[in-house]
Each structure stands twice: as structure tokens, then as C-alpha cells.
Amino acid sequence: MILILGLGNPGKKYQKNRHNVGFQIVDKIQKFFKFPDFYSQDFLESQISQGKISQKKIILAKPKTFMNESGRATKKLVENFKIPLKNLWVIHDEIDLSLGKIKIVKNRGSAGHKGVESIIFNLKTKDFVRFRIGIQPKSGKPKNLEKFVLKDFTEKEKKLLDRAIEKTIKAIEIATKEGIEKAMSKVN
Numbered sequence: 001m002i003l004i005l006g007l008g009n010p011g012k013k014y015q016k017n018r019h020n021v022g023f024q025i026v027d028k029i030q031k032f033f034k035f036p037d038f039y040s041q042d043f044l045e046s047q048i049s050q051g052k053i054s055q056k057k058i059i060l061a062k063p064k065t066f067m068n069e070s071g072r073a074t075k076k077l078v079e080n081f082k083i084p085l086k087n088l089w090v091i092h093d094e095i096d097l098s099l100g101k102i103k104i105v106k107n108r109g110s111a112g113h114k115g116v117e118s119i120i121f122n123l124k125t126k127d128f129v130r131f132r133i134g135i136q137p138k139s140g141k142p143k144n145l146e147k148f149v150l151k152d153f154t155e156k157e158k159k160l161l162d163r164a165i166e167k168t169i170k171a172i173e174i175a176t177k178e179g180i181e182k183a184m185s186k187v188n
Contacts, residue, residue: 001057002176003083004029005074007092007115010064018135019067019149021093021161022115025133026060028165029053029172035060044080045073054176059083070115071122078123088128089175091168092116093149095141097134100160102167104175104184105130129180131171133164 006026014020030038035051038060049060059081063073078088086106092115097103107127110116120126135149137157142148153161167187175183 001059001081001083002087002089003059003061003077003081004089004091004172005061005063005070005077007067007070007090008062009066010062014150016152017150018153019093021133021135022091023062024161025091025131025165025168026062029169030060032169033058038062040064044076046077048077053173056176058176067115068118071118071120074119075122085123085125085128086180089131089172089180090116090119090128091131091133093135094132095136095145095149097132098136099134099138099157100164101134102164102171102187103132103134104171104180104187105132106180129175131168133168 004026006022008014008020008023009017030049033051033053035049038047038049040047045064047062047064051058061077063070065073077083092113094103094113096111106129108130109126110120116130171183171187174186
């Protein structure tokens, strides 16, 4: 069983924010692979949907905690479903990558991402897979990051984001069929 966890902030207000790329991609995965609708699991502090990709059982999850507390929900999900950490795949925004770029990494530090930091802190390890989705604008890393990540994508940016979402879905499919290393070699 694989847990694919999208990071973001709950609520309509944040839905299309740059910081919610993880939620947006998990929503697209759910539709693309025709998983059932997400449902709330309060004791797991998450919304989840379960289905199969490449004959593998998959749990899609979106924590109902705010980004900085993502680790709390992640730990509950991992423990409840007995997910081996190599089967925890976290999808999140990445300010250090240009908008639209994707990089799959494992066993790496948070690079300052508060949601990832929270997961590392709660699980007491960094040994899990991350799909880092670039959100950095052409002008470079903004000075006020906290303000920037809580803004919605522009129309122009959405086109690049849509391509990144498609690439991520393909990478997930490759990873479930042929393993994470194969997906890394094709995407990175």
C-alpha cells in the first residue's frame, strides 16, 4: 500500500494558492484514476480517498491541519494504515525550483519547507519520497516568501502548472509500475 500525501492548507480561501499545489495534484490524481470522492476522517485529521494505480493499493490524503502541522496528520495516517516509510510519497510546492519543474527526491532535508519540516519532526526521519513541484517565478525567489506562497497562481502560471501536474501524474504512474528509482531517472 502506498500513501500519496498532498500538502496544503484547508479551506476555500487557500484552494488555489501556490502553497496548495500538493492538494491540487492529489485532487487531479483522484479524478484521473477515477478514485471515489474524498471523505473526512477526523481521527486521522485528513481527507482520504482509496483506489488503485497499476494494480497497487493507493491512499490519497490531504491533511486537514494547516501546512505547519502536516506532520501530525501524516504520522496518524502512517501508523493507522501501517505504511512503510518507503511507501510514503509527499507532494508539495518548492520555491527553490522554477515554476513547472518537478524533482523527485528521497531521504532529504526540508530545505526550509514548513510542511516537510513538520513531517520530518513527527516521523523522526527524512527517509520518505517527495515530489517537489516548482513554484519559483521567472524573476527569482521572492523576498517575502510567506506572502508569495499564499497568493493564487496567475493565468500565465496556471498553464505551466497544468503541465507540471500532468508530468507528476505520469511520474506517479511510472513509480507505481516500475518503482520510484525509474520515475526519478525519467523526471529528474
